[in-house]
Amino acid sequence: MALHPRMDAVLHGDEAVLAPLVARHPILNNRCTVRHADRVVTMHDKPAQVMRHGAGTSMWGAIDSVKDGEATVAVSCGNTGALMAVSMLRLRKLPGVNRPAIACMWPSRNPGGFNLMLDVGADVKAEADDLLQYATMGASYARNGMGLARPRIGILNVGTEEHKGRAELKEAHERMPRVAEIGSFDYVGFVEGGDLPSNRVDVIVTDGFTGNVALKTGEGTAKLISDFMRDAFQVGFWSKVTAVLAMSSLKRLQKRMDPRRVNGGVFLGLNGTVVKSHGAADATGVAAAIGLAYQLAQVRFIERLAARVASAERAGQDDAPKTDAATGSNPTE
Amino acid sequence: MALHPRMDAVLHGDEAVLAPLVARHPILNNRCTVRHADRVVTMHDKPAQVMRHGAGTSMWGAIDSVKDGEATVAVSCGNTGALMAVSMLRLRKLPGVNRPAIACMWPSRNPGGFNLMLDVGADVKAEADDLLQYATMGASYARNGMGLARPRIGILNVGTEEHKGRAELKEAHERMPRVAEIGSFDYVGFVEGGDLPSNRVDVIVTDGFTGNVALKTGEGTAKLISDFMRDAFQVGFWSKVTAVLAMSSLKRLQKRMDPRRVNGGVFLGLNGTVVKSHGAADATGVAAAIGLAYQLAQVRFIERLAARVASAERAGQDDAPKTDAATGSNPTE
Numbered sequence: 001m002a003l004h005p006r007m008d009a010v011l012h013g014d015e016a017v018l019a020p021l022v023a024r025h026p027i028l029n030n031r032c033t034v035r036h037a038d039r040v041v042t043m044h045d046k047p048a049q050v051m052r053h054g055a056g057t058s059m060w061g062a063i064d065s066v067k068d069g070e071a072t073v074a075v076s077c078g079n080t081g082a083l084m085a086v087s088m089l090r091l092r093k094l095p096g097v098n099r100p101a102i103a104c105m106w107p108s109r110n111p112g113g114f115n116l117m118l119d120v121g122a123d124v125k126a127e128a129d130d131l132l133q134y135a136t137m138g139a140s141y142a143r144n145g146m147g148l149a150r151p152r153i154g155i156l157n158v159g160t161e162e163h164k165g166r167a168e169l170k171e172a173h174e175r176m177p178r179v180a181e182i183g184s185f186d187y188v189g190f191v192e193g194g195d196l197p198s199n200r201v202d203v204i205v206t207d208g209f210t211g212n213v214a215l216k217t218g219e220g221t222a223k224l225i226s227d228f229m230r231d232a233f234q235v236g237f238w239s240k241v242t243a244v245l246a247m248s249s250l251k252r253l254q255k256r257m258d259p260r261r262v263n264g265g266v267f268l269g270l271n272g273t274v275v276k277s278h279g280a281a282d283a284t285g286v287a288a289a290i291g292l293a294y295q296l297a298q299v300r301f302i303e304r305l306a307a308r309v310a311s312a313e314r315a316g317q318d319d320a321p322k323t324d325a326a327t328g329s330n331p332t333e
Numbered sequence: 334m335a336l337h338p339r340m341d342a343v344l345h346g347d348e349a350v351l352a353p354l355v356a357r358h359p360i361l362n363n364r365c366t367v368r369h370a371d372r373v374v375t376m377h378d379k380p381a382q383v384m385r386h387g388a389g390t391s392m393w394g395a396i397d398s399v400k401d402g403e404a405t406v407a408v409s410c411g412n413t414g415a416l417m418a419v420s421m422l423r424l425r426k427l428p429g430v431n432r433p434a435i436a437c438m439w440p441s442r443n444p445g446g447f448n449l450m451l452d453v454g455a456d457v458k459a460e461a462d463d464l465l466q467y468a469t470m471g472a473s474y475a476r477n478g479m480g481l482a483r484p485r486i487g488i489l490n491v492g493t494e495e496h497k498g499r500a501e502l503k504e505a506h507e508r509m510p511r512v513a514e515i516g517s518f519d520y521v522g523f524v525e526g527g528d529l530p531s532n533r534v535d536v537i538v539t540d541g542f543t544g545n546v547a548l549k550t551g552e553g554t555a556k557l558i559s560d561f562m563r564d565a566f567q568v569g570f571w572s573k574v575t576a577v578l579a580m581s582s583l584k585r586l587q588k589r590m591d592p593r594r595v596n597g598g599v600f601l602g603l604n605g606t607v608v609k610s611h612g613a614a615d616a617t618g619v620a621a622a623i624g625l626a627y628q629l630a631q632v633r634f635i636e637r638l639a640a641r642v643a644s645a646e647r648a649g650q651d652d653a654p655k656t657d658a659a660t661g662s663n664p665t666e
Contacts, residue, residue: 046496107557121491124499158454158545163379166457166542193549197557206546209499212491213543214550216526221554224440224530 004294010065012037012058037061041078043279047085054086063090066272072297073273075264075289080276084122084267091272094306096313099123099130100269101208102276103141104215109199116142117156117196119208120215120265126207128171131155132179133309135172137268138203139185140308144299145266145292148202150184154191156206156214165190172205182315183308264289266296269309273302337627343398345370345391370394374411376612380418387419396423399605405630406606408597408622413609417455417600424605427639429646432456432463433602434541435609436474437548442532449475450489450529452541453548453598459540461504464488465512466642468505470601471536472518473641477632478599478625481535483517487524489539489547498523505538515648516641597622599629602642606635 008031011018015036022032037058041050054060059078065071067090076083084102093100101119108115118134119126126134135153142151155172157165162173173190180187191201193214206214267274273296277289296302341364344351348369355365370391374383387393392411398404400423409416417435426433434452441448451471452459459467468486475484488505490498495506506523513520524534526547539547600607606629610622629635 109557109560124491124497156546158457158542164457193546193551194553194556196550197553209491210543210546213489213526213539213547217529217547217550218526218554220527220530221551222558223527224442225555225558227442 004291007294007297008032010035010062010071012061012065013040014038014058035061035065041082041086043079045079045082047079047081050079050082051085051089054082059083060086060090063087063272063274066274067091072302073275073293075275075277075286075293077277077279077281077286077289079279080121080265083274083276087267087270087272087274091270091274094269094271094309096309097133097137097269099126099133100267101130101134101137102265103138103268104211104265106196106204106215106218108197110202111199112146112148114146115196115202115204116146117204117206117211117215118268119206119211121208121212122267124207124209126168128168128175131168131172131205131207132175133269133312134205135176135179135185135187135203136183136308136312137305138205139183140305141266141268141301142185142203144301144304145296146202150186151202152186152188152200153180153203153205154188154195154201156196156204156210157190157192160190160192162190178315179312182312264292266292268305271302271306273297337624340627340630341365343368343395343404345394345398346373347371347391368394368398374415374419376412378412378415380412380414383412383415384418384422387415392416393419393423396420396605396607399607400424405635406608406626408608408610408619408626410610410612410614410619410622412612413454413598416607416609420600420603420605420607424603424607427602427604427642429642430466430470430602432459432466433600434463434467434470435598436471436601437544437598439529439537439548439551441530443535444532445479445481447479448529448535448537449479450537450539450544450548451601452539452544454541454545455600457540457542459501461501461508464501464505464538464540465508466602466645467538468509468512468518468520468536469516469641469645470638471538472516473638474599474601474634475518475536477634477637478629479535483519484535485519485521485533486513486536486538487521487528487534489529489537489543490523490525493523493525495523511648512645515645597625599625601638604635604639606630 010033011022012035015034018034022028022034037056039057041054041057041059059076059082062074062076063086066074084100088100100122102122103116103118104120105114106117107113116138118138139151139153142148155169155176157169159165176187188201191204195201196204196214196218265276267276273293275289275293277286281289343366344355345368348367351367355361355367370389372390374387374390374392392409392415395407395409396419399407417433421433432452433455435455436449436451437453438447439450440446449471451467472484472486475481488502488509490502492498509520521534524537528534529537529547529551598609600609606626608622608626610619614622
């Protein structure tokens, strides 16, 4: 919080635990309000149960802080499914949004070092309309959260040719140029799994099932390589010596891939901003999530996002009917 | 071919190019038959066009070699979509198979160093029946192509809890224990993207859309890290020196991740075996694909696979109706 002098925080949880922690840091005096909650949502609680019986938990309280206007953004390291369920229940969807999405950063060859992908797991499917909304919301986030004036958006598919993929992807592909015009972003067409870390695209749009598998596959692959690398530097005396010498290079690599630097999935499409930090995040990771929340609050992100969604929706009312995709070969007219 | 003394080959392509290449290697004398083809399928040809007009191409000829019993396995580095289309047209699906699949190896923490994933792109979707067949086919491949007596099979999902994921995944999950019993494999339940390189599972079952995205995401992530690593060892004089010293460790790592060692997607579910080598494969990669083809021919893989599919299908006729998944809580009875 030392980095964000204009930020205050409301901490939801067990006061007996939180109050002494806050008291230890003079810088937090007068800037943290502890709001006691008797109960917590655990990682094993099912979202449906939390929706029914979650009132009084710290998670519920944190979301209600945003709902009541006491806080601008909620940050949580908790159960993702429950957090999304409580967020939808309490904050409600933005007018015009059918499926909210979780957006997540991805290391890439971009100048900024990261791409954005959504949805990475709010829902297991997405129709063409949802994919178009993800593009609008992702572009708005890239502009306000990543500082990209004119983000490049791609739809994740199994090939870059127009005839490939599922029906909803082809429909979204045909209708996207018009949405891109309204949303002031560039549509780069279909992208493949191999393009995720590329400099071809800033925002990757996909359904939450595919996005979640891709995200976890990428993380798992990075972890595998990191483990194999450690093994490779442990074979014999000489390679151990080399590992010590190579430390600064390996640290440079690690920093570039460090997921903590961009810790925080953002829930998009609700009447309020929620940042989901990784459950296993350490202090660096949580600080990154809080920093992201602060930035989004500063630029009044949710108002900008709502305006973008509304203007896309108004334009959509004049749009060709969505079942007419086959004839929509020139959707920008 | 020096490694496979009992193997002969029929080479399909331009005789004017192939014959001199064969003549240069005495070991190939009397073991290679060149079958001239005037035309080739290019990487840009659409599968549907190749199905209509592809007769006379080298790809068509290679598949017909298997169809006519002249060859046991076909190996191609060509256009994957066209190869699958021609294979389906000429070889036809195995009795009982609805959707053929492409199976591909994946570096992992397994004792063997690799997992198998299918489908990685033959089709963009898969119903519960298809997923169950992929499990049967993948188990047979793991047994005959990877030497695993009792393969562990998992279904790729966005979480490991039973209530998560799409309807067809839940249905396949409920019916899988019975299929596992017939197919003599172990069903480990749902696995996530992060489990792909794990030692929890030997065969990962998924639809071709998700599998293709996961495969390319994994490859893209590995490539990104490898590029970043090269960058990290290029900053300043000292790290360049270290890179030279670290060479043997880095080579050890590279070998473990080398996709050429397991080059070759295998088409499963047809009346014949087709091995698809990566289009950009070098001599090492093509040799690996040919070695795989040889091994599958040696164990009479296609006959074993057909027998497994047939017995699963016979058992399936006594199975609970597939719409009755909700009540099938004990599908092994």
